[in-house]
Amino acid sequence: MLVLWCMCTVFKPYLGHLPVYHEVEKTTLICDTSKRRCETCEMRGDIRIKGNSSTIFLFSSHFGNASRTIKPYARKGDESAMKRVTTFNIKSIQEEGETMLKCTKTHNLPAIVFSVGGYAGNNFHAFSDVIIPLYATSREFNREVKLVVTDNSSWWTSKFQELLHKLSRYEIIDIDHENEVHCFPSVVVGLGKEDTKELHIESVKNFTSFLRSSYSLDRFTAINLTNSLSKKPRFLIVSRSKTRAFMNIKEVVHAAQDSGFKVIVTEINTNLTRVSRLVNSCDVMMGVHGAGLTNMVFLPENGVMIQVVPLGKMDWLANTYFGEPSMAMGLKYLEYKISEWESTLIDQYPTNHQVLVDPFSLQRKGWDVYRTIYLDKQNVTLNITRLKETLSRALELLHS
Incomplete structure (x- = not known):
């Protein structure tokens, strides 16, 4: 005890500085x-x-x-x-x-x-x-x-x-x-982002599991038609009313029904609880390139995502925003690229206009010019024969 008292007396001045050292460590x-x-x-x-x-x-x-x-x-x-x-x-x-x-x-x-x-x-x-x-x-x-x-x-x-x-x-x-x-x-x-990819982190499947938990979604995987021949897969068509709309939506619905799907058509709203449950209940989701396709995050794994790509040389945009992310989430991905005859732009411009023959020239004028034409002024009329080929491929993927 005497030794301890002596040590405390000798080192007392230095002990007084300990809070400063502690602050250096924690600040x-x-x-x-x-x-x-x-x-x-x-x-x-x-x-x-x-x-x-x-x-x-x-x-x-x-x-x-x-x-x-x-x-x-x-x-x-x-x-x-x-x-x-x-x-x-x-x-x-x-x-x-x-x-x-x-x-x-x-x-x-x-x-x-x-x-x-x-x-x-x-x-x-x-x-x-x-x-x-x-x-x-x-x-x-x-x-x-x-x-x-x-x-x-x-x-x-x-x-x-x-x-x-x-x-x-x-x-x-x-x-x-x-x-x-x-x-x-x-x-x-600030929020850290691991890489430059859109809708993506290294643990993206953990993120989609987190979404299913957050909204109490029941389906982890899509239907496997090999084991469920008596059930019809559910096919969700994301419609749009203002731009990039399906002009022949009735024919599109009939084509999907004839292919063996149970079809649901909806325009996505802001109620994520309802949207998440609807999307999670489906096996295939199809829509024209746009923000509504982001709701693919609620699809069950092995579900099929079909992106209709409008006219305008959007390959990079379509793949970066939805193609690569969907596959990282464990979905099967298909693209339906429309021809100029399936775009309403053919009715707005002469067939030799740069809008139809040289979209890259519009890209070089800046995003606002490009967006105004190809995203804001374009609707689509799908070729039903071509569409049925894509629907057939979707069914094949639900068998695997």
Whole structure:
């Protein structure tokens, strides 16, 4: 005891500095700007986020006063998207004072700060730019994390509420519309994305399993016609009313019925609970290239995805957005590429017009010009003979 008392007396001045060493160990700020699609900053320590200010303060006696900016949305490099995303300013503050606001809400959980600006109003981009990266970023926390959203719209969080609740058991903090100062022990700003592929992460099948769990979907695999000869496979046709619509939808339905399918026609709405159950109940899904096809994420594995590709040399777009992702999810993928005679553009332009004979020339004029013509002004009238060949192939795939 005497020796212990002596040691405590001798080393007491040095023990007084231990809290400083402890702070050095726990206070960190690491930002990753190396990925092509996103930037992220991860920090630990005394972190304070002031509502309605887009500012995050990190108090540290050894970092000094410094700042950096970040846009928490996973489509870095796309100027059109990123200009719709709020810029956050991360400030490290050396000494607490008026600039370091007092906490009004203290949380003992980590937080993830992300934006639903950019293109997130589009169903495809909502999944590719936000939901999938958010899933990848948040899963390690096992729902014990606070989600802090910026650029929010109430309809967006309402649409995806089941998924958001499965990623965090706590109410979302809409940071743009409050004046609280939220304090956290650690914060991730931005959503990490492992690669540049659309609708894709390394564990994409785990993600689709997560979706089935989130919406209590019953079917894990599609029908196997080899073992279920008496049952008709369910065929879902995703219709569109404004553009890229099927002009001969009745004939398309009859062709599918004649091929042996039970046919359902629907225009996808924003109620994901209903949409997910409908899509999961089907074995084949067909639609013209567009955001509605994103709902293939709810198809059971080994189901068949048929993408009708409009006129306009969309091979890369069609394959990147839906072809490759569908196969990564364990689906069978088929394409039906229309001819110029199946496009309503043939009625709008002379047969020798560049719109029909040289789509690449329109691509070179920029995305807005290309989109206006090939996506916004085009409908399709499918050749029933050709379509039946594709439907026959779909049946073959359901036998394998």
